[in-house]
Amino acid sequence: MPVFIQPIEAAVTLSVVWIGLGVIGLAFMRAPRLITHAVFPAGALVSLLLAATGLWAIGAPASAAVLPAGLPGLPFHVRLDALAGFFLLLLGGVSFGISLFAVGYFQGTKAATLGQLSLQYHVFLASMAFVLIADDAYLFMVTWESMALSSYFLVTTEHHEEQNRRAGFIYLLVAHIGAISILLCFGVLHGGHGDYTFEALRAAELSGFWATVAFLLAFFGFGAKAGMLPLHVWLPEAHPAAPSPVSALMSGVMLKTAIYGMVRVIFDLIGGIRWEWGLTVLLFGAATSLFGVLFALMQHDLKRLLAYHSVENIGIILIGIGLSMVFIGSGHPVAGALGLIAGLYHTLNHAVFKGLLFLGAGAILKSTGLRNLNEMGGLIRHLPHTALYFLIGALAISALPPLNGFVSEWLTFQASLQAPLLDSSVVRSLVPIVAAVLALSGALTGMCFVKVYGIAFLGQQRHAFAESPREASGWERAGMLWLAIACFALGLFPVFMIGELNKVSLALIKTGLGKEAMAADWLWLAPTSSAQASYSPVVFLLVIAAVLGLTFLVVRHFYHGRLRRADPWDCGFPAQTPRMQDSADAFGQPIRQIFAPVYLIHREIPRADDPQPVFRQSVEDRHWHSMYLPIARFAEYLSRHIGRLQQGRISMYLLYSFLTLIALLVFAQ
Amino acid sequence: MNITGAIVFQVLQSVLVVLIAPLMLGWVNQCRAWLQNKSGAGIWQPYKVLHKLFHKDAVLAHNASPLFRVTPYILFGCMWLAVGIVPVLATSLPFAPAADVIALVGLFALARVFISLAGMDVGTSFGTLGARREMMIGFLAEPAMLMTLFTASLISHSTSLATIVETLGHRELVIYPSMAFAAVAFLMVLLAENARVPIDNPSTHLELTMIHEAMILEYSARHLALIEWAASLKLTAYVAIGIAIFLPWGIAGAGDWEALPLALVALVLKLLAAGAGLALLETVSAKMRIFRAPEFLGTAFMLATLGMLIHFLLER
Numbered sequence: 001m002p003v004f005i006q007p008i009e010a011a012v013t014l015s016v017v018w019i020g021l022g023v024i025g026l027a028f029m030r031a032p033r034l035i036t037h038a039v040f041p042a043g044a045l046v047s048l049l050l051a052a053t054g055l056w057a058i059g060a061p062a063s064a065a066v067l068p069a070g071l072p073g074l075p076f077h078v079r080l081d082a083l084a085g086f087f088l089l090l091l092g093g094v095s096f097g098i099s100l101f102a103v104g105y106f107q108g109t110k111a112a113t114l115g116q117l118s119l120q121y122h123v124f125l126a127s128m129a130f131v132l133i134a135d136d137a138y139l140f141m142v143t144w145e146s147m148a149l150s151s152y153f154l155v156t157t158e159h160h161e162e163q164n165r166r167a168g169f170i171y172l173l174v175a176h177i178g179a180i181s182i183l184l185c186f187g188v189l190h191g192g193h194g195d196y197t198f199e200a201l202r203a204a205e206l207s208g209f210w211a212t213v214a215f216l217l218a219f220f221g222f223g224a225k226a227g228m229l230p231l232h233v234w235l236p237e238a239h240p241a242a243p244s245p246v247s248a249l250m251s252g253v254m255l256k257t258a259i260y261g262m263v264r265v266i267f268d269l270i271g272g273i274r275w276e277w278g279l280t281v282l283l284f285g286a287a288t289s290l291f292g293v294l295f296a297l298m299q300h301d302l303k304r305l306l307a308y309h310s311v312e313n314i315g316i317i318l319i320g321i322g323l324s325m326v327f328i329g330s331g332h333p334v335a336g337a338l339g340l341i342a343g344l345y346h347t348l349n350h351a352v353f354k355g356l357l358f359l360g361a362g363a364i365l366k367s368t369g370l371r372n373l374n375e376m377g378g379l380i381r382h383l384p385h386t387a388l389y390f391l392i393g394a395l396a397i398s399a400l401p402p403l404n405g406f407v408s409e410w411l412t413f414q415a416s417l418q419a420p421l422l423d424s425s426v427v428r429s430l431v432p433i434v435a436a437v438l439a440l441s442g443a444l445t446g447m448c449f450v451k452v453y454g455i456a457f458l459g460q461q462r463h464a465f466a467e468s469p470r471e472a473s474g475w476e477r478a479g480m481l482w483l484a485i486a487c488f489a490l491g492l493f494p495v496f497m498i499g500e501l502n503k504v505s506l507a508l509i510k511t512g513l514g515k516e517a518m519a520a521d522w523l524w525l526a527p528t529s530s531a532q533a534s535y536s537p538v539v540f541l542l543v544i545a546a547v548l549g550l551t552f553l554v555v556r557h558f559y560h561g562r563l564r565r566a567d568p569w570d571c572g573f574p575a576q577t578p579r580m581q582d583s584a585d586a587f588g589q590p591i592r593q594i595f596a597p598v599y600l601i602h603r604e605i606p607r608a609d610d611p612q613p614v615f616r617q618s619v620e621d622r623h624w625h626s627m628y629l630p631i632a633r634f635a636e637y638l639s640r641h642i643g644r645l646q647q648g649r650i651s652m653y654l655l656y657s658f659l660t661l662i663a664l665l666v667f668a669q
Numbered sequence: 670m671n672i673t674g675a676i677v678f679q680v681l682q683s684v685l686v687v688l689i690a691p692l693m694l695g696w697v698n699q700c701r702a703w704l705q706n707k708s709g710a711g712i713w714q715p716y717k718v719l720h721k722l723f724h725k726d727a728v729l730a731h732n733a734s735p736l737f738r739v740t741p742y743i744l745f746g747c748m749w750l751a752v753g754i755v756p757v758l759a760t761s762l763p764f765a766p767a768a769d770v771i772a773l774v775g776l777f778a779l780a781r782v783f784i785s786l787a788g789m790d791v792g793t794s795f796g797t798l799g800a801r802r803e804m805m806i807g808f809l810a811e812p813a814m815l816m817t818l819f820t821a822s823l824i825s826h827s828t829s830l831a832t833i834v835e836t837l838g839h840r841e842l843v844i845y846p847s848m849a850f851a852a853v854a855f856l857m858v859l860l861a862e863n864a865r866v867p868i869d870n871p872s873t874h875l876e877l878t879m880i881h882e883a884m885i886l887e888y889s890a891r892h893l894a895l896i897e898w899a900a901s902l903k904l905t906a907y908v909a910i911g912i913a914i915f916l917p918w919g920i921a922g923a924g925d926w927e928a929l930p931l932a933l934v935a936l937v938l939k940l941l942a943a944g945a946g947l948a949l950l951e952t953v954s955a956k957m958r959i960f961r962a963p964e965f966l967g968t969a970f971m972l973a974t975l976g977m978l979i980h981f982l983l984e985r
Contacts, residue, residue, distance in 0.1 A: 400778055429981045432977045439815040566728050
């Protein structure tokens with residue numbers, strides 16, 4: 001079959017269509033129905049096409065093009081290879097569901113806001129697509145910045161609230177620290193010769209020292225965007241501030257562009273991976289995941305809690321990538337491919353289930369106006385569909401079989417069990433400890449989502465609603481349903497996606513999983529060989545479902561199905577009020593006690609003779625006080641002293657110019 | 670391997686274990702009664718209780734959601750799958766590749782999450798209290814269990830239980846120090862996960878100390894029966910995992926009819942010994958305060974991780 005169009009051309013066209021849709025939305029600012037019912041669905045359609053393009057590009061050879069845009073003599077280069085294809089698939093697939101949800105969610109938003117929202121939303125999507133297909137440092141940085149700026153405006157959509165403006169500022173600040181670091185990394189790779197195409201950067205021969213510098217700059221630069229410890233502080237501020245579909249997009253997709261950047265620069269551009277780098281990534285990943293979940297357990301704002309879980313999951317992804325780097329760096333590329341595939345698979349899974357959970361949080365917020373878990377309760381009776389989708393998301397993020405989160409954690413465990421291959425005994429014993437941390441944070445995630453689900457959806461209603469909350473609209477449900485189906489599909493049929501990821505791995509590090517692993521059929525997942533480890537989610541689910549049905553029938557056949565409704569028993573305790581249930585903070589109490597040194601806890605305990613006793617407690621992030629505030633104070637101190645130069649008198653400024661000129665004349669010789 | 674024979678073995682094992690699981694519980698209770706100088710209710714008592722519960726009308730709280738009603742069935746399904754996977758009678762069962770040890774731990778976690786959610790569903794004070802404590806025990810026990818199983822997997826280079834059992838069962842008598850650590854850790858996890866004495870007391874409904882019982886307070890009749898049955902299945906599954914990893918001798922291969930009688934006898938003897946041992950442990954130890962539980966399970970986690978490190982340092 002003759003091919004009329006290359007994947008790259010399709011990707012560029014679709015991204016430009018997104019920008020066009022945004023502009024149309026802005027132009028028709030006075031017709032809000034047109035924006036919600038035409039622009040957003042069209043954007044969703046583009047997402048779907050882009051996902052298809054991505055899937056196509058994974059299998060196709062890399063295709064490149066030069067765009068007739070950019071500065072004179074400095075055109076934009078674009079290229080679509082397997083790695084970029086995989087991330088395009090992620091972007092398209094997840095944003096399809098989010099855009100569908102947005103149709104319903106943004107109904108009733110003020111017309112003027114909606115026009116701007118439409119522009120920023122679609123420019124944000126298009127920037128992410130361009131980041132993924134950029135093939136020179138110039139286009140990469142331009143689109144990276146436009147992604148940061150468009151998302152900044154989205155975060156501050158409700159800018160009349162002080163705390164949203166503050167959240168936006170912190171976000172922009174950390175994003176720029178990261179961007180500077182990435183820019184410097186490209187500078188190091190460039191080294192003063194050639195041009196800034198990735199082709200040239202890839203060919204650059206770096207000495208060991210400079211390669212490590214480039215690695216560190218890339219790791220921390222992209223880490224800042226991904227929400228890695230200790231650069232995570234913007235995440236729990238920015239995600240709650242943004243409208244829910246935007247939070248879903250930022251947490252689900254934007255953080256993943258940072259993972260893309262990290263993999264692209266470290267594996268592809270710098271190359272020559274060393275195991276010490278891998279160990280750095282691994283340890284930061286482990287610390288990030290444990291820290292993220294411990295703080296998530298302390299939250300009662302649903303979106304903040306989900307934001308901390310994004311920190312945790314970025315940690316898990318970094319563990320996978322770090323394992324891969326350790327193995328590649330010590331000369332075991334097959335185990336390295338397993339780690340890489342585990343990391344990338346978790347990237348996709350996290351995008352899907354975190355998108356779903358943020359959409360669920362959005363549905364709750366829209367129908368009840370609540371974000372505080374302590375005021376929710378019993379929502380399963382008002383929002384049965386949302387409750388079902390949220391349950392699927394919660395089970396997936398808790399890494400429970402047979403859903404998708406489990407598959408990628410399982411793969412990460414399998415990668416860490418390849419540790420006996422390593423020669424250095426220190427690293428060999430560190431890897432299992434990281435696996436232990438991963439196990440701990442996985443189990444804590446389960447606890448956290450029992451808390452979220454149990455308190456928000458189950459139990460007695462805590463809040464007196466003026467009118468009964470309404471279930472999410474059809475569009476919103478369609479968006480959540482799409483992502484929920486993806487959770488099941490990626491969980492039940494992981495072999496297909498792993499086959500695609502194997503192609504990515506082959507293209508990127510020239511090694512894939514072993515022959516034996518790829519020989520297994522679609523039912524059985526066996527990443528090394530079936531004697532070593534295997535898992536079949538389909539059989540797993542079928543057996544449970546069969547036993548469930550059988551038990552039900554047997555019980556009904558031999559006994560009866562009689563049922564009577566009554567008041568709850570509760571050990572015979574008569575008066576039951578909603579306040580007797582655990583609140584979100586009470587549920588986290590054991591964790592607060594066990595892990596007390598991790599937190600900064602302020603307690604206000606009333607005196608014994610206080611007639612109106614109030615007990616207050618707040619839990620804060622130590623990083624603010626031990627890292628960010630000192631830096632901020634130092635910057636203020638510095639600028640106060642530099643500020644003395646500014647006298648406001650013209651003669652002084654002339655003197656400065658004169659001195660500068662003299663200095664230049666002296667040094668320029 | 671004979672496929673039909675393997676399937677017959679699979680069905681035989683699944684049905685047999687589901688039927689004898691309450692007996693195991695009855696045996697433990699009877700031993701405990703003997704050790705405490707009581708006459709005891711007899712080893713058949715759990716069956717009588719189940720029969721009685723199935724006959725009763727179910728009473729449901731007014732605000733119980735569908736999740737509450739479906740949870741007992743999910744729990745029972747999970748536990749049935751667990752005993753189908755663990756090599757109790759024979760190795761290389763057809764279901765065994767469906768889940769390795771990590772998936773098995775995931776399966777127990779799935780059941781735990783559902784029962785905790787059901788505990789919170791009605792919204793009573795005891796239900797949420799039980800769910801909170803159960804999840805606290807769970808998050809500490811789950812990693813310890815995984816580390817224990819990883820130690821065994823590292824020795825046999827496989828996470829598949831069947832392969833682990835075959836490797837460990839057919840080895841020459843080599844003593845692995847790491848397995849000693851793992852065994853102690855596993856025992857501690859077993860006690861915690863099955864709501865046994867130092868952590869929880871299965872035979873008390875004392876409000877402030879109960880964990881598992883607090884969660885299932887609102888259940889009655891057939892739902893309660895299924896939960897109780899699932900609990901006895903869980904105990905049997907844990908004991909079977911322990912036997913499979915630490916005392917694997919005597920197990921048959923799937924479809925190996927000649928080895929079956931020996932395997933059956935070995936299984937019965939091992940289960941009897943394990944039940945008596947459990948009763949002895951429960952009799953000589955006292956229940957801990959709830960906030961000592963993290964220390965207990967933290968020790969288990971440390972022991973399991975130490976075992977793994979010892980494997981890397983000494984046994985290569």
